Amino acid sequence: MEISLGGQGHDVAGHASHIDEEGKVRLGMLFYVIVDVMFALFLITAYVFLRGVNVNNLWFPDGTKNIDVMQTTIQTGILVASGLCFILAHWAVRAGFGGLVKLGITLAAILWIVALVANIQYMGHLPFTQSGGGFASMYVLFTGYHIYHMLLGLMFVIGITVRALQGRYTQEHHMGITTIGYYWYWVVIFGIIGYLLPILLPGPLH
């Protein structure tokens, strides 16, 4: 048992159990991600909605500067790289390459933290304030939500790295990697969505 969100391999009184503990934790994380995806879906809906109704033409008021695509591309790139390293580690642990697991996870974690710092720094230097119209508000919320994700994920990231370095993940038992993978991939996907939305659905409709 590598990650246990409170579940125990045995029950408290020490009975062995007929329950698939690993499956349980995987399922729990999956449901958590689903709840999170719903939250994100409502955010995206709100984005599309506000852009669609564009009340008083203030979705993207004249004179608003758009975001710096170069900057966001780099940030998203770092995050995607982190996700790729994680995939590598996941593959390595299944294939039984202990060293590669440590390397992949550590790299993924470092990239995650770099992306987080870059995001926070970028948040402070947006070309608009949160009060600058519908798009600005929405964009700040998206970025803020993403940063919140990455901060929460920091706990997983540190935990999984420590454990990988301790060599706790084996070919047979690496549920921690599988489960946290769900979260990791989801954050990367949300990062990509948040990156693409302002590019695909930018300024005003009309």
Place this chain on the structure above:
Amino acid sequence: MSWTRKLVPSYFSGAVLAAIGFIVGSQYVWHVIGGDNWDLNSPGQSGNFLEQGFLAGFVLMTICWFIGIGALKYPFTWMFGMKDPDHAEELRLAGKDDGLIRYFRFTTDHKVVGIQYLVVTMIMLAFGGLGAMMIRTELLFPGAWAFPKETYNTIVTMHGMLMILTVISFFVGPFGNFVIPIMIGARDMAFPRLNAISIAFLIIGMAVYAFIPFMGLGDPLTQGAGVQTGWTIYGTLADQTGIGMDALGVAVFLAGVSSQVGAINLITTVITMRAPGMSYTRMPMTVWGAIGSSILSALGTASLTVDVVMILLDRVFRTSFFYAATAGDYANNGYIGGGSAWLTQNLFWFFGHPEVYLLVLPAFGFVMDATSVFARKPLFGYKTAILGLFGVVVLSFLVWMHHEFVSGFLPELRGFYMASTELISVPTGLIFLVLLGTMWKGRLWMTVTMAFCFAFIWSFLIGGITGVYLSDVPADVQLHGGMFVTAHFHYTIVGGSLMGFLGAVYYWFPKMTGRMMDSKIGWISFWGIQIGFNGTFMAMFYVGLQGMPRRVADYSPLFAGGNFVASISAFLLGASVILYFYNVIYSWKAGPIAEQNPWGAKTLEWTVPTPVPLENFEKIPVVTSGPYNYGEPVTPSAVPIPNVEAGPALG
């Protein structure tokens, strides 16, 4: 050492730390960052320190609460790769040999959490009911005679939201945690710690909620204290109402997280923790009802969360999600605009409609179970009942715009939403078919629980049929926003969920506390509740048809008669509910000791001894038949043992 070890960590240490956290957080923003500058209107991100201080206070308060109750210990030991908790530690967390204090602690025993939920939700119900009594006092006579108008608005808001939060958790909280794991033959919930965290979220959420009436008192700049938006917290008004809105937003957020966490836990438990032989078609209906409700909570609640987050950002950091500026002069207010008022309506109701079924589905499940038990007949169509429940779950995501028939948003779609809304009465009708069919030719044993089941049928039928009136666009255009709607949903919620809850407390009380509730007081309170309830809300239908609007402190003398009747009946209702509460407290202390299976039911929770031991089952049962097979004759002396073989615990 013993008492410190008992009290730290516990809810008491959590409360102390939370108080410190609130003071530190708020004072820091007000005095250090804000430099005692109370100018509310300074534009941009630096302004509005009053609200930023409250927000910081609430956030720190929540974090400190979790530290104080010891909930963060495990995540941190996990994070730094320290030793996993050993056996003794787990036992201590589960509250073994801990006596009464385990009810005031962060604990992983699902039965303790269930009791905690029961007490917390009943307290919430009492405060919500207190609000209802204040509403009815104000509406006793025309004119705002009891409270100022802004106070009345705050009371209505707090009553509505608090009651909704109560009803969201008063089934899946107490019974979902206490009974359902035993029903499916599990030793605990899937994630015992998440379980404890979900009640902790609810408690801290309610602590924040308690701030609402006091925030902004005596501040000349706010429109009175509290929050005057109604439970719908439409962003347009919420952006400018009293600063109680900040507390409401945070509280709703926390309670929402609580219900999502609980839902995840419950669904996972049912999927993975069933005893051998407990196939999906052998689960009691209560389980199915709770599952349906959890699905709605997992998928729908996020919409409300997004809504309140946007409101809080609008208020505190001056974003403009809901702020639709109409002229340039708003620019000098620090806002540019670009938000939409329809967005808040859609976000709220996309949560709001699934949520109303979330309230009632567990009651559906329970009422079907109880009817089967007290008629000594299997369910009249197990699959039919599941079809009904899940038909409702699916359709409930397709009807939310029936709350916006007059909003002007996409009026072309009204025909579609009228159809989907009317369609939802078909699966709901199946539940009625099952109930009637189960009773037919049964051996009806009229206990107080069974009486509440009959009350459920009566009142939910009225609530449902009036709902169909509202689903019709021309009728709704006339009735929307009036007391007819209020009467409709009290008939469905009070008449559906609350009646189910009161019956369920009576039914599971022997298992949860080891004592029977007093049946004489039970019957008196039952009749008082029925007469009071129907009197109140029938009269409300009447004034609704007459054209009385909702949420008004002051109404035209035209409606005086109906309101007088409603108020007097409501006081009877209140008194009877208090009597019921008295019955609970009294019987908990001094009721007769209950036998193991007082109702002769066949579901698993009645096969374990009372009080239920830690880990519930000595040996995990192997289930060989459905939950309603009253195969053998039932005699009062020989407690029926369901067809359960004590099998070896599987490896």
Place this chain on the structure above:
Amino acid sequence: MRTPIILWVVVSIALAALYLFLAPILAQAGAIPPLASDVADNAYFIMKIFTLLSIPVFVGVVVFAAYSLFAFRSRGRPTDIGPQVHGNAKLLAWWLVASFVLITVLYVIGFNGLAELEAAAPSSALHVRVTAQQWIFDYTYTDYNIQSSTLYLIDNQPVEFTVTSLDVHHSFWIPEMGVKADAVPGELNTFVATPNKLGHYTVRCMELCGVMHSDMNTNVIVLSANDFGKWVSQQMSARPDGIASAGQLPEAALLDASGKRS
């Protein structure tokens, strides 16, 4: 099975008859607002049919439940069990068919009503722009460029209302005319109605909009075409530029037009 079915039929018919007998009397006594427009007539006609159709549904459920309660009740704790039936496919099918037929009928009725509600404004319609703000309604007659704080309408002439708001949600409602539309900031919400009775009515705000929500009422006066013409010319002559004064807005309304505490 016979007794409850007979009861069902008898009670349903009796209740329907009672309803048909009582409805006009109660309406006279003030159970519903006096109707004064085509839209209101439409809405209450539909409600009447709905009531007649839901009586058998309601009575059916209640009669069967009550009959079970009395006929199958056991004294005290039952010592034997009921028949172990697990459902009845035929009954289920009939129940489903009946519900679907019922909602189809309801839907068709409702859809007809909806079509009437959504009928486009005839070219002869009077155009009124309703502007809501905390806590007052304000009316602009775009055809004449007149502004007024009391709503004057013409008997038997269709009116097209366009409703909007300056600050928060409000909802414009004339109980006697069955018309209601949310006033949504930044959006226009349009509907048509034809008043058909002379008289004085009230406009009510139906969406909680702050402290004075319960006082947000204004008067509606339905005039004959002649009287309305007089009123219009009177208003036109009141100001040389043809725009009548906006009337007195309460202090508070101005205070909060900014949408944020001011």
